[in-house]
Amino acid sequence: MSGLQDSVWAGDIQQLKGLVSERALSGETVVLNMGPQHPSTHGVLRLMLELDGEEIVSCVPDIGYLHTGIEKNMEAKRYEQAITMTDRMDYLNPLGNNLVYCLAIEKIIDLDVPPRAQYLRVLLAELTRINSHLVWLGTHALDIGAMSMFLYCFREREKILDIFEMVSGQRMMSTYFRPGGLWRDVPEDFEPAVRDFISYFPARIDDYERLLTDNPLWLDRTQGIGFLSAQDAIALGCTGPTLRGSGVNWDIRKAIPYSSYEHFEFDVPLGQHGDVYDRYLIRVEEMRQSLRIVQQALDNLPGGPVRSNNRKYVPPPRSELGTSMEAVIHHFKLWTEGFRPPKGEVYVRVESPRGELGCYLISDGSPKPWRVHFRTPSFIHLSALPHMSKGYLIADLVGIIGTVDIVLGDADR
């Protein structure tokens, strides 16, 4: 008998007060646990759902299962060492995370970045966006029941990962962007590989659209659910395709251009209804626009160095070490002690595939950052999930989770 007693939940019903409605405490509605290992939660997200029949009365997300203390860890590492941590936050957008952290360092020390590095950053950031949207499209469609989409999307994604591996040696945790530019120049095979992808991919996007855009099952499952008005989206802090699905024209690449985005021509697709279907259309169109940017970056790619010449912050190339004493000293100082940015604090934002990715960096003048904070889109979008899912059926919730495009590594950090 004692074993049976131990298996009874020892929690207190008072803990639920304020989280669910009074009807749940009297037993009129059902409180159901969803996750953290549910396949549609894209990682480890737990939702506490209060249900009236099949209708969602309230939804309480519970996160933190993937919390790895990245911000704390970065405080214990030198600026350049800490870049490797950023890859591991949003694992579908590793180069975008590198980018925001490097931009923050470059802003705090006012470091120049050569034009070739800026263009390559844009090119690779846009390939990362396509990569992330492909995973989103595959898993979102899989959740809703369109199984084969997943296979097609991952087939194309592999080609992008091959390009990442070609430039950085890694498929996902690339750490390719460094303060002042890039780790090293792209190899000779890079350009033909990207051109191959540019000519191959548009027809594949048309394939996806043929499978989904006018598919009556897809329309049934996505239209008119997960509605978010423009005012609510702004108030709740939604950004990226989630905000633009509600018709708000705000894209950081256009509003606050960084890394020479002002040189590129592209359109920002907007939604009209603010439902799951509109956000699907936007992300598919964003893949086409990203491809346009990749094409422009490749056609107009400037020559020259890919890393700044400021030796106080950027190590000299290996070839100089044999001939220049000064290069040896800089190399030694940078790899043993690291660089010391001036005291100050900056906040830098970039448009990640999911929305606004911000980096708040505080330097106290030592070689290690005093504080690094990431404002991650998945975290903020998850806090908007209860608002978006209220009143819909539990079957629609799967589509709504998919549409906010969460990555739990991004939310928990």
Added chain:
Amino acid sequence: MLDPVESLTSAFPQAVEDTQEFRGEITVIVAADSIVEVCRYCRDTKGLEYNFLSDVAGVDYYPQEPRFAVSYHLYSMVHNRSLRLKVYLPGDDPALPSVTGVFPAANWSEREVYDLFGVVFTGHPDLRRILMPDGWDGHPLRKDYPLGYETVQFSFNFDEVDRHKPYARE
């Protein structure tokens, strides 16, 4: 379009403690008890219209005093510019009013600051831990909270290090 520093100092002469500019970013340091009014003023005043709260972040300046700071990153979609509001808090019982009533987006960000720094937001609708487990002891992003390490095992000291590892044994 109003200048944020001028209009805030004239509207809140007592609350605005200092203003700074670094790399083109404006920081306005505000007294803790008036942060809600300042946020509402920034959001609703014609010519400022900071309608979007990007981020709320905590900072620990240990061992300095005032020890803690909370930074609010506001952005105006109307005028395309940013503003940082910063509140300094003492090391003992750091607390300040919550701005969730003005910016609902602050909800989880404030929970995160509470969880990782132990800064209490009074008037927050649901102030619980968010990233750490509910029963966790301490606030990990405080500077006096140690970062855990694991000693590297080499062949010559493998057994010695292994004896001190915390994993469960039969």
